[in-house]
Amino acid sequence: MATLKDVARLACVDISTVSRALNNTSYVHPETKKRVYAAAKELGYQPNVMAQALRQGKRRTIGVVVPRLHLAIFSEILQGIEEEARSLGYATLFCNTEDNPATEKECLNRLRNGFADGIIIAGTGYNNRLLRDIQASGIAVVQMVRRQEKRLSSIVADYEACGNDAVHFLYEKGCREIGLINGSLDLAPYKGRHDGYCKAVKQLGLNEYLSQSDYPVNSFEHGYECANQLLDDVPKLDAIMAAVDIQGLGVIRALTERKIKMPEQVKLISLTGHAVGRMLETSMTSMEMPAHEMGKKAAHMVIDEINAPADQKPSTQHVSFGTVLVEREST
């Protein structure tokens, strides 16, 4: 690859002049500029981003840490992040942790050591201390989806309203025995949805039906097992709320195998709708969060923080997006 030196030699000027001409960073005589441009073009010069980064202490790269990609809302959010980051001249470096705190720690350490100027994370909550250290060391950190640490900025959906609204919606549809399939209450989104569910159930004078399984929370199997458990325990069950789509798929499967008609006998709603819901044999009603938009916002936020001068970093902000009910065939 051609370097500044090569361009400088060809254009018969100093490398500093080439740098200035190419970056438009101070006045350069038009004639000189023309020569420099021509030389750069002829050699196919492309700046070495590592050298730029080293020199400027910036890498124009953000790291994104998510628990998984597959069949989860994160792949949609990631597209938003990547799109926005690219339009702002940033590259995206992603890691997925499978919700393993040790893997997460390793990713974060790698990112901090010069890999990234900023980090967007949907974390496990086990590395909050490390995240604060990273933030303190001058790397911008934004939480998304999961607000596990109050002292760091975040972009989330209003999970409590989401859980609450879903119950009310089902109630108006005539459901009176509504079960919840959820995940670890240590994770903010599950906690929020749980609280919203409980609040609404209490307010409406209904019974609370919770469920759990030994499977990973974010799985088809978890949804399947929990649905069977709820159906066994609550003969009159007439609605199931699943925290995420993939659990909803498990629920549908369980209902089908038991020949329970959906939505006639049991209705189903997912609290984290993503694209798959509308594509099903029986399409799934869900609370949709603006994943793409949230991703763009997160990217924007972290890049703003990166670009702010050290003495006027924006203060911690928490942004919450509303979710929207999209009614389909499962209710």
Add this chain to the structure above:
Amino acid sequence: MATLKDVARLACVDISTVSRALNNTSYVHPETKKRVYAAAKELGYQPNVMAQALRQGKRRTIGVVVPRLHLAIFSEILQGIEEEARSLGYATLFCNTEDNPATEKECLNRLRNGFADGIIIAGTGYNNRLLRDIQASGIAVVQMVRRQEKRLSSIVADYEACGNDAVHFLYEKGCREIGLINGSLDLAPYKGRHDGYCKAVKQLGLNEYLSQSDYPVNSFEHGYECANQLLDDVPKLDAIMAAVDIQGLGVIRALTERKIKMPEQVKLISLTGHAVGRMLETSMTSMEMPAHEMGKKAAHMVIDEINAPADQKPSTQHVSFGTVLVEREST
């Protein structure tokens, strides 16, 4: 962040000694080593990867370029790549192009300019020239899923066998009027599946039923439209082969709306099974490719190429994985 200089000062040695001690790159007196380690630990020293990269001309990062993440086989492959890359000490930088050649070009240029030591790509086929240039400039390039350029190494599945086998399987199930929903023949996987389908259909003396729509090829809508078209055109149609799962979802939807019973009246098989197939209300028979393994292999291959000395780079290799029929309820 602490630098070598800080550690050196604390340990009362030269920075070069610190470097040697920490990297075990030549003998250092045990006493000295101990002091250096202690100092490094005390300061929480972490090497600046940019500086290392600049100095060594290596970044220990591979770039991955895919058309999309969402509801596609790529998210599974990506996990394999990331896992393997991490275990070999490499970070993964990913870009998604939405199959837009211009976006792809931009990604590739960014990666070549010091962002990555190697590139794994499922490309559009419109930037083959650029890819060869990148390869020639010393950056390892491996194609995956799509072999668009013979002169670059690749990891693919045996698409032709996949299409061929699917037809024979359906034939043995009693199907005689088998339609294909596919994608652009400019892309290797679609071309391969098309060829396999045609070959088998001819061999068995059946009719060829192809379909097309104006929707993006890798979409629910494409599957839905094409299914309707096939059903309209071929009243006796008894089987549909869909190139990818998401098209299969569209097919199921079309069949459901027409109240056509699957598998009794029409059978369905997807030629690129990924995790969603087994989670459906009517689970989907599919040809599964070992996505995770392919990802790991691709990462391994590109990293081997990166690590090989310049004078003995491995020659171009093409690796093809077999696909496996997983029978489920849709056939």
Add this chain to the structure above:
DNA sequence: CTGAAAGCGCTTACAG
């Protein structure tokens, strides 16, 4: 066994 020095490819005060 360890230090001094050069250099990776840039940017940016500092002169002039």
Add this chain to the structure above:
DNA sequence: CTGAAAGCGCTTACAG
């Protein structure tokens, strides 16, 4: 308006 020089944080011949 442009050049010479310093320096970002490392690694690695070269001495000794």
